[in-house]
Amino acid sequence: MYQDDSPLFVISVAAELAGMHPQTLRQYDRLGLVSPSRARGRGRRYSARDIAQLREVQRLSQEDGVNLAGIKRILDLENQVLALGQRVEDLETEIALVRQQARRIFAAGMAGDIVATPMGRRPESQRSTALVVWRPDRSR
Template sequence: MAADDAKVYVISVAAELAGMHPQTLRQYDRLGLVTPSRASGRGRRYSLRDIATLREVQRLSQDEGVNLAGIKRILELELEIDGLRRQVEYLRAFVDPGRRVFTADPTGDVAVNRARSRRPAGPSERAAVVLWRPSGRA
């Protein structure tokens, strides 16, 4: 587990580091804005990443005027974007750098580059996703 994700701070310390009242942290936990882990005695434990999230919630609320429902949606979308970025990086590992695998056809739809194929793609092939590598390459 990375140091930023280590759930080590009790609520009073996390509240002080985030510049908030502990009751605010409890409310944010109930709303699902931050999800601390629970110690064996049910006490909340926060990580540095949680504290950074709390600071961002406070900034969005106070500086930008975003309500808590909007902040929750923003945080959800940021998590989704992070997951999609990781997925893109994972998929990039399968493609040679600088080699175009997909292009846009005249209508703007994604078209798959084909290896030595001169025939037009059929309807079912247009929807398929194919990773093509030139022959002779691993």
């Protein structure tokens, strides 16, 4: 099975799949609307995602009457939204990790070792001799 981003199609096949002339695909590549991968001989290789984007460009142009500059701006903004959405997911994961770590305290045993342990519990190995040396600031 292939991925959506796998470069599979030469320009003639991609043009047929998208319902366009190959020269139109070349123009869209020059304008940066759809940027296919390149083979070793510098030939364009289009992915399933590229084909879908070509169809979207055609729809915006023909059905909605958007010019190519407007289409480029729309695609750039959509890509920016996707990137920001991924950044939000990354930050949410990071926040969850920080919150998880904030629920721990650090204790030092008689041997000088430092152990992270859940709040409200002393380290198992040195239950009676452990000393709490740091707690996270809960005011934030």
